[in-house]
Amino acid sequence: MGTSVTISAASDQDAEHILKLQYLCYQSEAALYDDYGIEPLTQTLAALRRELDEGCVLVARLGGEVVGSVRGTVDADGTARIGKLIVHPRMQRHGLGGRLLAAVEQRLAAERSAKRYRLFTGHRSEGNLRLYRSHGYVPVGTERLSRTLNEITLEKELATADVYVAGA
Template sequence: MGMSVTISAAGDSDAEQILKLQYLCYQDEAELHGDWSIQPLTQSLDALRAELAGSRVLVARLGAEVVGSVRGTAGADGTAVITGLIVHPRMRRHGLGGRLLTAIEERLAEECSAKRYRLATGRRGEGGLRLYRRCGYAPVGTEEVTRTLTLITLEKDAAPAYVTSA
């Protein structure tokens, strides 16, 4: 019998697995853009722990192994910024990225009253762009980070909360 992937809040003890997975997952992005100095590949464990302490972080687990992760923070204006969506290469194209994205959106709406979600991805990352568009995100801007790396910022409004009356 196979194991199913579960999504839950990350703990500090997950930081090392998240960092290793992040390094693995961003190899493709670095190769696409010809830039191995991107932040996910140069981030230290201490810097990641600090980031995790200030964010909502979810992990996808297959047994004890972290096979996916996503982070989010929300500002006072109700805009939530989603970062670090990663899925182990062997687990891609099975809907796990979409499940993580939906889970972090729900967490940010419930815990932070998010009204809008924003994220960014590399212009050449067609897989990520397809996922984000399929999940309702639309491009709102671009930023040239380096000569070879341009980020596309995408946004979507949070689904309205429905109030039921008794």
């Protein structure tokens, strides 16, 4: 199933589809932490459109349907922050999350000079933790955000083998 999905840069026309998918995908996280006020469930369309303008936002499409997305930005020291990696529930466990993660890493390195990647997830989000660890991320810190949520920060350095050199 995952091989028929295409990954490309998101456009403004994708914003509403991404926001609806985000709302669907984060229901399980909200239930896991008993917190339905998390930012992915309260984000506005205007805020998402700002992210489209300022960051790197990718979408995965199955035909014309948006079935996944991921976002990233790079700060002045070359640290890429990756977030809101979402895959439609019916498309999960087919490798699409890993493909989106690899695609945003490659794009952030090539287009925005990322030197390292950083992302966050909750301590109970075992599927997320498994995915990130399988892609080379290691936990570097934990912060207690509420009585029910510890946020785990994971990082990965850009491997020189991951960088495409033109003409090589």
